[in-house]
Amino acid sequence: MRIDILTLFPEMFVGPLTESIVKRGREKGLIDIQCHDIRDYTKNKHKKVDDYAFSGGAGMVMTIQPIADLIEKLKAEREYDEIIYVTPDGETLNQGIANRLSLKGNLMILCGHYKGVDQRIRDHYITKEISIGDFVLTGGELAAAVIVDSVIRLIPGVISDETSALTDSFQDGLLAPPVYTRPAEYNGWKVPDILLSGDEKKIEAWKEEQAYQRTKERRPDLLK
Structure with missing residues (x-):
């Protein structure tokens, strides 16, 4: 399985993706996880990736250009079974969702920040939206790590005793x-x-x- 994570803070995944079960799956070559810094794809000379919402109000919105360019780049390299956006208003993660995702080959996960991403990203690229509960986090990174862990442990060979996950x-x-x-x-x-x-x-x-x-x-x- 290949998982590409789109984030503003790739360092947040260093611990969750390099220890325990996830580490074992990566060392066995059963999963390939790559984190991509969205800021690397912005055309803004100040590396800015957020702007005010047209509707006004408090909070900033992640701009469309760097996210769209990064998604297009990755899609040109491989086909994705799901492009997931981690958001509080998504479908609540459960074991059934984790089971189904574990059967996929390529997944992309977009981590939101601020007031979220420009809606056009959700309308034109995202195929599945997932929440890990009825609460709000500072960003989608921790939620994405939860999703990754719940999926990876179900892949045959990651856990020594495969019947344990069942x-x-x-x-x-x-x-x-x-x-x-x-x-x-x-x-x-x-x-x-x-x-x-x-x-x-x-x-x-x-x-x-x-x-x-x-x-x-x-x-x-x-x-x-």
Whole structure:
């Protein structure tokens, strides 16, 4: 998979894209992630990439020219399955979206700033708009990193145990059941006997029931 990230602050991705699962996927050659500084493509002699909105009001808007030129350059090099704009008014990210994106070959992600990007970018280039929740961040970089991480961990070979991602919360519409590890008793706190029984059939039934009960208590909306 190839992911191109368009941003005003490429340095913000140094940590998220060079550690943990993402690092492993890159080292294995399973993913190629490139960050592009939008300022490098502006024709403004002062490297300015924002301007006042025609409608007036507070806040600046990212200008169309550098973004359009960068997108056109990348599109000339390869075809993209999705060109994603990270925005608070986009479709809320969920496991289903991450699953579908993980099956794609080439993705482009545009990170907004200020009051957002010129609407013409959204109208003519963007194929999918994604939000990570009903709140506003200073820019789209952190949200883009969340999207990238949620997608990459689903690519076969990135996680050592590929079945692990398939048992995550939300994969089957439920939250994951509680998990335990050694020691079986600590400070008098014991692991449920069923998990020590060795009876795989009963253990799976217990997990399913726990997942359902946890979802019912914490996220009943998922059961609708």
